[in-house]
Amino acid sequence: MGVNMLNIGAVERETGIGKDTLRVWERRYGFPVPVRDEREDRLYPEEQVDCLRLIKRLIDMGLRPVKVVGQTYPALVALLEDAVGRHPDDQPELQKYVQLIKGHQASELRLALSRALLDQGMTEYLSKTVAPLGHLIGESWLRGDIRVFEEHLYSEQVTLVLRSAIEMMRNDRGTPHVLLATLPGEEHMLGLLMVEATLSLQGARCTMLGGQSPINEIVAAAIAHQADVVALSFSAVMTPLQIKDGLQQLRRVLPQRILIWAGGTGVARRRSQDEGVQLIGSLSDLINAAAEWTKNESPT
Amino acid sequence: MGVNMLNIGAVERETGIGKDTLRVWERRYGFPVPVRDEREDRLYPEEQVDCLRLIKRLIDMGLRPVKVVGQTYPALVALLEDAVGRHPDDQPELQKYVQLIKGHQASELRLALSRALLDQGMTEYLSKTVAPLGHLIGESWLRGDIRVFEEHLYSEQVTLVLRSAIEMMRNDRGTPHVLLATLPGEEHMLGLLMVEATLSLQGARCTMLGGQSPINEIVAAAIAHQADVVALSFSAVMTPLQIKDGLQQLRRVLPQRILIWAGGTGVARRRSQDEGVQLIGSLSDLINAAAEWTKNESPT
DNA sequence: ATGTCAAGTTTGTCTAGGACATATTAATAA
């Protein structure tokens, strides 16, 4: 039986769903239904936390809470079969990576990833291998075929491969000078690394500030490094409202001459334009933006 | 004037202080005193957020809220002068690194760090250079001499140096097999990397699971990798209660034969023993623990 | 079919003030 119970704070940490949200879901949808300890504090059984993890991922994919929050575990699995689409072997050439991941063969995986990079070239590698593989792994996680730590293992190896490639292209005199960062709350760094790889290839000078950078730090760094552009990446874990607030804050404080480029899946769903922020929907958008910048600024 | 206001959620993200805590501080200590928008929601002026960042760091250092939360910015600066001690040039040989950091010379910094590693050897390097330098930088941050993004730049370079050294020592047949991770909420990875370096040097086999790993993932990974030990690192950002809960949870779910080692500054202040968890107070403790394991298990 | 706008619904996050277990400090006894 589920002897293992988490309090609401631990559930927030484990699932990424806020305490307020957990409570309001309970009120509205009747789920989760935690038991209570002697102090009337909520204690969430493990099974419900497992459901919540699934639910979080489904909502991040764009499903609405009303569709998913009340559902049982099997129903959730059925839902994601729908959402994910039924093509587990859509790209058979990606399956070899999945096999290596599931075998926990880190160094073999890195070797295969490095070889693919040299075979395809960076642009094709990112769009045909890294990005689809990321999706595939995310979907496999939903399906229960892959664990989080295996996903971790994959992103670790991709990071190593991309980093060493970027290192080879490093160019301290390139233009534009792009500062890369994510805002507080956003931990997903792989998107940022893909941006760095793409821009480095275009001859840009990239400075990786890192993840979870407070806004005033981004501003200070952009000024200190005399950056031309600040590039931010958003995954689906940040809500549209958080993204909007963050971008507005940053735009207000950052000197006007420094551009803001915002990309990632969290931004792709955005409809409303943000004043003074350029939305980057894809890697080709990114290449265009860099080319655009060079065209406008090079006569200076 | 402070045109830039953050709502309570943004302040939580930027400072790491929870919403509940922010509200209760306001009630108890009369600080922070946010203004309100038309909906009566709290809006925190930038200056107060700056204070809160200082306060968070001071509390993480061990000061008590009642001493720091009510104070003005100058008073806080005075307090930290006390807390930090007045030895900014305590170890003059570390100053050269600080200079490189403040000059944003990433590659020169990496070079200097690599050279020091080869000069001192790993154990001395960690205890005489990396750890003290980390403290020095933390203190310099408090003093306002160094920005967060510069701290970031440093940890990035140390990470690179340590990783490549660890890679050289990788040994898939070593014992014990140690799985390294941090619990959700804990982002500080440098401590974990120092652990990995130390253990690799002792001939252990290390698997870096990564940061913020949910407990069930740690368990799944430990079993899948057939680990002998799970090593966790805690900085001061996690409260003693969170650490205790997390360790208990993990101990309950993890097979008994797998040891738990817990280290880091968050653990060093711990007094109460946790059942079935070995507290590692220093790097030499770690070496002892590894030796101890080998002595007990090798006859098997 | 496709696009646009308004009305309706959903959803996350905010509010208040109270409560209590645990961590830490102060006071007392050995």
Added chain:
DNA sequence: TTATTAATATGTCCTAGACAAACTTGACAT
């Protein structure tokens, strides 16, 4: 001095209500 105990200090949890922004729906026009 050291061990116990009492007293604070502190973070996290509780309930229940509110509202703006995001999203869906449906009507209407292109």
